[in-house]
Amino acid sequence: MNYTEVPPLGDRGLILVTGGLGFIGSHTVVELHNAGFEVVIIDNLSNSSIDVLKGIEKIIGVQPAFVQLDLRDKKSVQDFFKTHTDIQGVIHFAASKAVGESVENPLLYYENNINTLVYLLQELQLKEKANFIFSSSCTVYGQAEVMPITEDAPVQQPISPYGNTKKIGEEIVKDVAKISSINAILLRYFNPIGAHPSAEIGELPLGVPQNLVPFITQTGVGLRKELSVFGNDYPTPDGTAVRDYIHVVDLAKAHVVALQRLISGKNTEKVEVFNVGTGKGSSVLEVITAFETVSDEKLPYKIVERREGDITIAYANTDKANSVLGWSAQSTLEEALASAWKWERKIRG
Ligand code: WQD
Numbered sequence: 359m360n361y362t363e364v365p366p367l368g369d370r371g372l373i374l375v376t377g378g379l380g381f382i383g384s385h386t387v388v389e390l391h392n393a394g395f396e397v398v399i400i401d402n403l404s405n406s407s408i409d410v411l412k413g414i415e416k417i418i419g420v421q422p423a424f425v426q427l428d429l430r431d432k433k434s435v436q437d438f439f440k441t442h443t444d445i446q447g448v449i450h451f452a453a454s455k456a457v458g459e460s461v462e463n464p465l466l467y468y469e470n471n472i473n474t475l476v477y478l479l480q481e482l483q484l485k486e487k488a489n490f491i492f493s494s495s496c497t498v499y500g501q502a503e504v505m506p507i508t509e510d511a512p513v514q515q516p517i518s519p520y521g522n523t524k525k526i527g528e529e530i531v532k533d534v535a536k537i538s539s540i541n542a543i544l545l546r547y548f549n550p551i552g553a554h555p556s557a558e559i560g561e562l563p564l565g566v567p568q569n570l571v572p573f574i575t576q577t578g579v580g581l582r583k584e585l586s587v588f589g590n591d592y593p594t595p596d597g598t599a600v601r602d603y604i605h606v607v608d609l610a611k612a613h614v615v616a617l618q619r620l621i622s623g624k625n626t627e628k629v630e631v632f633n634v635g636t637g638k639g640s641s642v643l644e645v646i647t648a649f650e651t652v653s654d655e656k657l658p659y660k661i662v663e664r665r666e667g668d669i670t671i672a673y674a675n676t677d678k679a680n681s682v683l684g685w686s687a688q689s690t691l692e693e694a695l696a697s698a699w700k701w702e703r704k705i706r707g
Contacts, residue, residue, distance in 0.1 A: 372444050373397050373617065376429060376478070377451030378422070379406035382493070382550055384414055384559045385610035386449060391418040393614045398423040398442060400452065405564060413558040429474035439481040447489040447617050450478060453523070456568050457497075457667060460520035471523035475530055483538035489620035490542040491613055492531050496602070496633065496672050497521035498546065505639070506675035509546070509631045517667045528631075535628040543616040543625065548602035548635030548674050550609050552694035553701035560701030561606075570642065571603070571695065574649050575702035577657060585657060587642050589664030594671060598642035602635035602673035605689035605697065609634055615685045635674025636687040645691070652696040 373390055377383040378399030384406075390397050399411075399422055408424075415421040427434045429452055439445065453471040454460065460467040475492075482488035498521060499507055500514030516522045531542045551571040553560025566582075567573040576582045590597035612634045619625055640648070646657050680686045689697075 372442060372446060374400065374442070374445050374448045375451065376400045376448065376474075377406070377453065377493075379403065379408070379410040379424075380451055381561045382547070382606060382609060383449075383451040384410050385554060385606045386451070386613045387414055387422055388417050388554065388559070389607070389610040389614045390617075391420070391422070393618070395614075395617075398425065398445075400425050400427050400429065400438065402426065402428040402452070404428075405454070407562060410559055410562070416558045417554060417556050429477060430469060432473075432477045435474075435477040435481060445485075447491070447621060448478065448482060449491040449493075449613055449617065450475065451493045453493065455520060457518045457520050458568060460518045460523070461667070464519035467519045467523050471520075472526060472530070475527050479530065479534045479540065482540050483534055486539055488538075488540045489617060490531065490540050491616050491620075492527060492542060492544045494528055494544045494546045495521065495524045496546050496548045496635070496674065498525045498528065499672065501669040502672065505671060506637060506673050507633065508675040509633055509678055532629050540628070541620045541625055542629045543620060544629065544631045545612060545616060545634050546631065547609060548604055548633070548672065550606045551603045552605045552607065552689070552697040554607060555697055555700075557697075557701045557704040560698065560705070562705075570601075570645060571698050572702075574646065574657060575698050577659075578649070578653055578655055578699060579702055579706045581706065583658065585646070585659035586662045587646075587659050588662060588668060590643075590661045591664070592670045594641055596641050596643045599668055600639040600641050600671040600673065602638060603640055603645065603691055603694060604634065604636050604687050605694040607697075608636075608687040608689055612679065612683065612685050615683050619683065630682075632679045632683060633674040633676060634679060635676055636691075637674055637676040638691070639671060639673035640691055645695070648692050649695050649699070652692050653699050
């Protein structure tokens with residue numbers, strides 16, 4: 359990854375990372391530092407721990423500026439921007455992201471994922487120039503017809519309120535960019551997994567993990583009895599669902615490259631959209647096999663019913679990110695799983 363295009367120090371202001379103590383946010387803070395950016399983190403610690411700040415410091419040698427703030431509080435957001443006038447870019451991760459929870463409590467998701475976006479954009483539209491990276495998701499495609507999925511695949515009515523907040527969020531960003539100085543890039547993540555190679559930061563799911571890989575690693579350390587594989591009757595080669603699992607460090611680097619593109623004015627539209635994946639699909643059983651290889655452990659699992667709302671298959675066409683952003687994922691599934699396994703063993707002592 360070539361960071362030499364970073365503008366001269368004097369041109370680089372502060373980068374605000376909301377949700378910067380979260381899984382993807384914390385890894386992005388590390389890569390922003392590595393690329394020479396100065397960062398300030400906003401996080402309300404509702405789904406993250408202040409210890410992540412120490413983990414970041416152990417990796418980069420300095421503790422980034424941190425402001426504990428709930429973006430649902432409009433006045434706090436306004437006050438933040440009054441005291442931080444040199445924000446040159448914003449990477450907005452702060453959001454709730456549990457699909458199942460969003461079905462049970464939709465208004466929590468509309469308040470936390472939409473109101474916060476509106477309050478942030480209300481501040482950014484007042485600035486001469488604002489660069490905004492929005493954390494979106496492949497979930498906006500629903501079950502896409504054609505694989506691999508390109509950015510112009512139709513955005514469908516997502517199945518969950520979580521997915522709907524990503525679809526609505528993208529529309530809000532587009533509408534505001536049309537009438538303001540905001541330039542934006544929407545990054546549609548596929549399935550982020552793994553942890554920083556130092557094992558100083560990684561995924562910290564609260565309670566029982568909803569996502570596949572943390573459930574696998576917790577099963578591997580004996581925290582969970584066995585993995586339930588949600589269905590093996592999908593129309594896929596081995597009957598289990600297929601996803602595009604991308605190393606979180608590769609995903610973090612995509613944010614830095616996207617930000618640099620906006621700061622250097624290379625974007626050709628006010629709002630650009632990129633899929634961020636590996637371009638490779640892996641089934642649940644293939645992930646299990648890969649985990650057993652890297653951990654040298656047999657993973658106990660059982661096949662159960664499909665999970666409500668799951669799609670059969672999704673993996674990215676990454677041509678646009680490769681050619682336009684000049685970014686591609688570097689890590690293999692095995693390397694990502696090995697980093698997740700090293701992290702799990704580290705935090706379980
Ligand atoms: C992956 C596969 C499951 C758990 C969601 C969101 C997406 C993003 C990532 C936030 C599926 C199967 C899972 C388990 C299983 N979220 N599985 N047993 O659902 O593809 O994507 O999380 O950014 O927006 O939609 O990810 O990890 O939950 O599931 O068999 O215990 O693993 O059925 O096929 P998903 P996942």
